[in-house]
Every structure is written in structure tokens, then in C-alpha cells.
Amino acid sequence: MGTGAGMPYAKGPDSRIRDTEHPDADAAAALRAAAGPKRPGPRARLAAVAVPAGYLLASLLLYAGLWADLDRRYLVDSMRDQNQWEWFFAVTAHHVLGGENPLFTTLQNFPLGVNLMANTVMLGLSAPLAPVTALFGATTTWAVVLTGGLAATATAWYWLIRRHLTRNRAAAVLGGAVAAFAPPMISHANAHPNLVVLFVVPLIVDRALRLCAGGRVLRDGAVLGLLMAWQIFLGEEALLLAVTGMLVFALLHAAAAPRAALPAVRPLLGGLAVGAAVAVPLVAYPLYWQFFGDRSYKSIEHGPTGNSLLALVEFSGRALAGDPATAEALSLNPTEQNAFYGWPLLALVIGVTAALWRRPAVKALAGTAVVAAALSLGAEITLAGRPEDGTLPGPWRLLDKQPLFESVIESRYAMVCAPAIGMLLALAWTSFAEAAATARRSAPVPDDRDRRNRALLIRVAGALVLCAALLPVVPKPLETVDRPDVPTLVANGNWRKYVQPGESLVPVPLPSPAGADALHWQVAADFAFPLPGGYFNGPATERREDGEIPGGIYGAVPRPTAELLRDVRYSGEPPVIGPAERRAAREDLEFWRAGVLVLQEQPNDEALRGTLERLLGDPGQRVGDAWVWDVG
Structure with missing residues (x-):
């Protein structure tokens, strides 16, 4: 699930990853603090509306077929899952508004019943949206959650990138879009809102960064605990993937910048303790019911579900350059095309990593993407998903039988790469912009035409490179059909x-x-x-x-x-x-x-x-x- 890939160690609540790489960062931070909070200007206020609106428009275009007729249209690549999810939203509304237990029902699997907490009912949204479901129907809730969830996830990643990684707004917009609309996210956008509605994950990352910066441990820890509890009620698997990505990033960043990491340990651990004290009472009984209540189960075996090596470099079935037959042959089904980043994008990421390698954040981001991709290959690595052609032992063997991990579809770990790649591309665009600005300042004559031309050429070259890598994986609108009467x-x-x-x-x-x-x-x-x-x-x-x-x-x-x-x-x-x-x-x-x-x-x-x-x-x-x- 497109999940968290960032826990750098910053020097203050308003600092960014790159601040740790400049010797004058402390002086700049002191000057900003002395100046007090800055009132946002007209451009900032416009961007605060335009950026989320742009993401929402992209999401609406993606689901245009569904919104065209909510009474009849059905996402064909969801297979049976749209029916299942609409039922989850509807049964939650039925129980919540009827004053019944939302953790269990006998309306399905009668007379034994179903442990709803042991299923992906997303109580964190399905319960508060119960009035919407009751008034407008479960399909409306399904469409609202998917469409709004994608846009909210992109907006949250944009906000995080702009707050902690780069002040360049265009770079942050690019990073947020890649994190939320990457090929594996679009695959799950057909059927799995629990792996698409991830706007809480960047908020969790932000609170972790604030704790690392030595902020208000009690306040930030308490907020972190509330966010963790909310994410548990939105999607536990997404949280597991996110925590794994954050942990890998933290270890790699600490190895790359140990002096910045050491001061962060104490406030982070203290904040985590406060967060646990807040979250545990909120989730203790629902989790107990999930694992030990009526109709609970220990784990689910999925068999080998790792990505093949070709799945990492091919295009997804719904990408502009994709071929559905090729993608289907390399995946479990249309909703589990969990990699498919395409070779141009991966080549660009490798180039960006090499060019910016001196930065600790780049090392940690690239390393997190590599580890996540390696885990997604499963316990037996194959070239094209055919074990008979030969296999190699994969790193998933280390986690395969461990509690919680034993029920995970391992190919989904490739989704952790999405925000990491988005952040790397945000840094790349920032570098292009800084190079263009340097070219503009370097000319001896202020109105020198050559200076402007060089700056323009750098920006155009950067835009062309990004377009060449990203256009092939731009998603097409999701296909819909009429559902049976x-x-x-x-x-x-x-x-x-x-x-x-x-x-x-x-x-x-x-x-x-x-x-x-x-x-x-x-x-x-x-x-x-x-x-x-x-x-x-x-x-x-x-x-x-x-x-x-x-x-x-x-x-x-x-x-x-x-x-x-x-x-x-x-x-x-x-x-x-x-x-x-x-x-x-x-x-x-x-x-x-x-x-x-x-x-x-x-x-x-x-x-x-x-x-x-x-x-x-x-x-x-x-x-x-x-x-x-x-x-x-």
C-alpha cells in the first residue's frame, strides 16, 4: 500500500531534510523564529486551494465512469470487491444507526456470522460516513471514499514534502501526485480503499519528524497516538507497510547522518511511549475482538504472491503505455498490480539517486525503495513469475512466518516505493529549479539574454526528462460496466x-x-x-x-x-x-x-x-x- 517512506532527523519543527546538510541551518532557523510566524500571501492562499482542487479533479477524471451513473455503474477491474465494499459500508451504517455492535454481524454467513473487525470495514470512515450511506446509498459512499481518499492522500503527501523536504511548490505537487497516483495505487484504486485512502500516513510521518526535532513530546506524542489509532481503523495492513518503510528509512538515515540521529532518539522514544498510552485504550477492545472474538482467525495463507523482476519494469494494464494482457500475466489479478513502475521511471530514479547521492535523505529514500522492492519479490525470486524457469531465495523469507507479516501479500511492499520515488523526484525538480536560478544569477549583466536562455533551457530539459519518465505510467480512466439488476x-x-x-x-x-x-x-x-x-x-x-x-x-x-x-x-x-x-x-x-x-x-x-x-x-x-x- 502506497505507504510512508520518511523519517529524517530535522533540527526544528519548521526545518526540512535539506536543512541538516547546510552549516548555516541553525542561524537561518533562529532568524525565522525571531521573525515570528509569517502570514501567507495571496499566492500561498491560492495554492492552498488550487493544489487539493487539482488532485481532486484528477481523481474525478479517474472515476468519471463510476460517477456517470452511481445506480448502475460498476468498476470492472474490482471483480467482486465493489459489491463487498459497498456491503461493508452499508452494514456499518445499518449497525451504527441501529445501535448495534459494528464489530460483528450475522447478516452474512448466516447463522454463524462474520467478525467485522477481522475484515477491512474501515470503521474510521465507514462509521462517520454512516449518515451519507443511509441518505444516498452505499455506492455513493464507495465513490466518495475512493475519489476523495486519493485526492486527500496526494494532498497530505504534498503537504509533508513541502514542510520537510523542499520549499519548491511545484516539486511538492509532483511528489504528492506520484505518491498517490503511482501505478500500484491505481491498481488498488479499483477495489481496495483501505490501501488507497492513506492521508493519515503522512500525518503520522510528520508527527514522528516533530518528535525527532525535539518538539513538544507530550503534545506531539498524544497526536501521534490518535493518528495511529485512526489508521488502525482505516487499514491495519497499510499501517504495517508504513511502519516498515519508516523504520527502514530511519535506520538508513541514521547511518548516513549519525550526528543528526543521536539527539533525536530520546524525544522520539518518549513520544512513542506517550502515543502508545493514548492509542492502546482506544484500540484494545476492537483488536481483542479481531483476534480472539467470535469468528476470529489466526492468519490467512496466500501462497507465493511476490512480484517477479519483470513486474518492476513493465507498465500496468491501466497505464497509457501499458498492455493489460502483459500486466495480467505478471500479477495475481488487476487489483494486485503492485509494482509496474516502468523502466523509464526507474531509470530516472537511478539517475536522480546517483546525481544527488551526497545527500543523506537521498541515500535513505533510495535505500528504502530498494528494500521495499526486494521484499516485494517474495520468498522465491522469479524473472517473470514462473518458478519452473528457476528461482533465487528472496529476503521475504526473513518475515514470511512472523506474526502479522504472515498474512500480508508480499508483493504489496512495492507500494512503499511510491512515496519514496515521489520524494526523490521532488528533490530532482528542486535541483533543476536551483540550477536554473543559479544560471540566472551567474551572468555579469542583469538583463543578459543568454542568462535567461540558459535558465529556461535547464527548466525545459528537466521538464522533458520528467515527462518522458512519467507519461508512460499516467493512468487511464478506470473502466466501468453496467452491474446486473x-x-x-x-x-x-x-x-x-x-x-x-x-x-x-x-x-x-x-x-x-x-x-x-x-x-x-x-x-x-x-x-x-x-x-x-x-x-x-x-x-x-x-x-x-x-x-x-x-x-x-x-x-x-x-x-x-x-x-x-x-x-x-x-x-x-x-x-x-x-x-x-x-x-x-x-x-x-x-x-x-x-x-x-x-x-x-x-x-x-x-x-x-x-x-x-x-x-x-x-x-x-x-x-x-x-x-x-x-x-x-
Whole structure:
């Protein structure tokens, strides 16, 4: 997840990374302090509005297809995730506004339920936005969170870069845009707001820098604790990636500038202690519920999910220079194209690093990007994702089985490179600007035309180099399609004839990570009925008598009838139905407390209907655009 890559050691709350590299930094800081706070001028006030507005416009253009028709449009590359996330936003609003527990629900995976805290429900946004969801619908909340979250993340990185790295506004705008709109961020922008809405991460980095500068330890530590707690309720995986990046950066910067690092240790540790004292009481019970509450699980195994070496230098499927087929062959799916920075951008980053290598911040930023990219390659490094072509041991082996890291999709560590690259490019543009300014001042005659031409040439050359590296990875608008209609039986409320209180509506096939349209049915019905199955993270088995917490899986624990119907849906081949299958169907329907089975028009629906007729001994009834079996 595009996460934090900065913890330099500054000399004061208003200083920047580069201040540690100039001998007159202390004198300059003293003069600024003596002058008092400076009132922002008209240009600064205009920029304070224009920069976030520009990022928001870019985000709106990215999601133009979604905003064109919120009632019908669906982000095609999200696969099943838009349905899942809309359900998360809607169920949180349903529980919060209804005065119910937002950490658990039986509306999905009925009757066992779902541990919502052990899923990515983003309570830090879904709870405060509950009124928006209730008034305008879950799709509106989904669009607002994605669009506003990307813009807010870019703005937060811009603010951090301008405060601590460079005073050049154009450079900070560039750095913020790269950090928030880098190729892996756009990949997750289709489906994973928890890995896109990262505006709190730069704020956490800022508070850490203030502590390193020896600021107000109690105040900054308390604010840091509040921000850490908020980020836990926005996305724990993003926080883990961010903390890893910050720790790597801190160690590398300390090695590059040890004299600046030593004075920062004591206030930083003190602030972290204060932050922990503030954050722990806020998150203790939700985290306890997540790891030990009902339907909790220990970890989820994803198998080998590292990036291949080619994935680092190729273009993503949604980039201007990208080829979807090439990117798909090098990634898990369209939402997990976690690298794909493209060889021109990586070549530029290498050049910038070499040119500015003397700066400690550059060494630490480049080193953080290298470490993150190396971790993203996984435990077995491959050239193009094919182990049969040969592998090399990867550094992820050091973390693979460690607590918390064992559930991480390791390829996502390449997202840590995004803000590091953004900061390096911000420094590069600042260097171009400083070189141009030097050229303007170097001529002996103030109005010398050659002086102006040299300055202009330096700026144009810098802009062309940046454009050549960045244009190929500029994202295209995200593709949308019309989503399937909700069955009329559900839309008009006629399902109430078949489902009594305490019973469930059973879609055919059951909702699962392979197909989650039925979650949209439930949202459309305002959660008036529960669903068996579902798309969520939960335990793979029941908890043992000795209290051992099981590992996790995506979706419900498989039951025979659910698996049979899923196989028919995707194969189109009617299975052999005998006494064992009929007995299992009766047991499963009783377990699900089924009131009605609903088969919507879909591929292989004839095979599904025939299977149900033989399982239940009932031809079913055509109701509107669906077939129903009253089994309550």
C-alpha cells in the first residue's frame, strides 16, 4: 500500500531534510523564529486551494465512469470487491444507526456470522460516513471514499514534502501526485480503499519528524497516538507497510547522518511511549475482538504472491503505455498490480539517486525503495513469475512466518516505493529549479539574454526528462460496466412471502469470493433478510476445545450443497444426484435456516435449475426474472 517512506532527523519543527546538510541551518532557523510566524500571501492562499482542487479533479477524471451513473455503474477491474465494499459500508451504517455492535454481524454467513473487525470495514470512515450511506446509498459512499481518499492522500503527501523536504511548490505537487497516483495505487484504486485512502500516513510521518526535532513530546506524542489509532481503523495492513518503510528509512538515515540521529532518539522514544498510552485504550477492545472474538482467525495463507523482476519494469494494464494482457500475466489479478513502475521511471530514479547521492535523505529514500522492492519479490525470486524457469531465495523469507507479516501479500511492499520515488523526484525538480536560478544569477549583466536562455533551457530539459519518465505510467480512466439488476422478487419486496423471521434467503449459487452479486441484493433490501455464505474473511474451521484459533479462509466454510452449486455454475455440467446429495441438501438447508432459494438469470442457469429440481424434487416457480423454491 502506497505507504510512508520518511523519517529524517530535522533540527526544528519548521526545518526540512535539506536543512541538516547546510552549516548555516541553525542561524537561518533562529532568524525565522525571531521573525515570528509569517502570514501567507495571496499566492500561498491560492495554492492552498488550487493544489487539493487539482488532485481532486484528477481523481474525478479517474472515476468519471463510476460517477456517470452511481445506480448502475460498476468498476470492472474490482471483480467482486465493489459489491463487498459497498456491503461493508452499508452494514456499518445499518449497525451504527441501529445501535448495534459494528464489530460483528450475522447478516452474512448466516447463522454463524462474520467478525467485522477481522475484515477491512474501515470503521474510521465507514462509521462517520454512516449518515451519507443511509441518505444516498452505499455506492455513493464507495465513490466518495475512493475519489476523495486519493485526492486527500496526494494532498497530505504534498503537504509533508513541502514542510520537510523542499520549499519548491511545484516539486511538492509532483511528489504528492506520484505518491498517490503511482501505478500500484491505481491498481488498488479499483477495489481496495483501505490501501488507497492513506492521508493519515503522512500525518503520522510528520508527527514522528516533530518528535525527532525535539518538539513538544507530550503534545506531539498524544497526536501521534490518535493518528495511529485512526489508521488502525482505516487499514491495519497499510499501517504495517508504513511502519516498515519508516523504520527502514530511519535506520538508513541514521547511518548516513549519525550526528543528526543521536539527539533525536530520546524525544522520539518518549513520544512513542506517550502515543502508545493514548492509542492502546482506544484500540484494545476492537483488536481483542479481531483476534480472539467470535469468528476470529489466526492468519490467512496466500501462497507465493511476490512480484517477479519483470513486474518492476513493465507498465500496468491501466497505464497509457501499458498492455493489460502483459500486466495480467505478471500479477495475481488487476487489483494486485503492485509494482509496474516502468523502466523509464526507474531509470530516472537511478539517475536522480546517483546525481544527488551526497545527500543523506537521498541515500535513505533510495535505500528504502530498494528494500521495499526486494521484499516485494517474495520468498522465491522469479524473472517473470514462473518458478519452473528457476528461482533465487528472496529476503521475504526473513518475515514470511512472523506474526502479522504472515498474512500480508508480499508483493504489496512495492507500494512503499511510491512515496519514496515521489520524494526523490521532488528533490530532482528542486535541483533543476536551483540550477536554473543559479544560471540566472551567474551572468555579469542583469538583463543578459543568454542568462535567461540558459535558465529556461535547464527548466525545459528537466521538464522533458520528467515527462518522458512519467507519461508512460499516467493512468487511464478506470473502466466501468453496467452491474446486473437486482431480481424483481427482491427489489419489490415479494421475497417476504417466502422468508419468515429467523430464516434466510439463499441465492443460487451462494455468495462467495467467486461471485458476490447477492450482497448487492441484500443492500438494496436494507438488510431485511440474512444470507448464508458470503465474501469475507473468516475461520476455516471451528475453534478447537483447547482454545486454539484456526487459520482463516476467504468466504464461508464450504458445505456440500454450496460447493455442488458453485461447480455447476462455473462448469455448466449437471452432476449426478443421488440419495447422498439429497440428504446433504436437506441438512444444508436446515443449517442455513433457508426460507427460499432464488436463481437469477445468469450463465449456466439452466444447468443450475435442473440440478435444484433433482435435489429438491420440486420444479420451482418462475417469479419475475428469477426462479424460486419455497423451502421454509
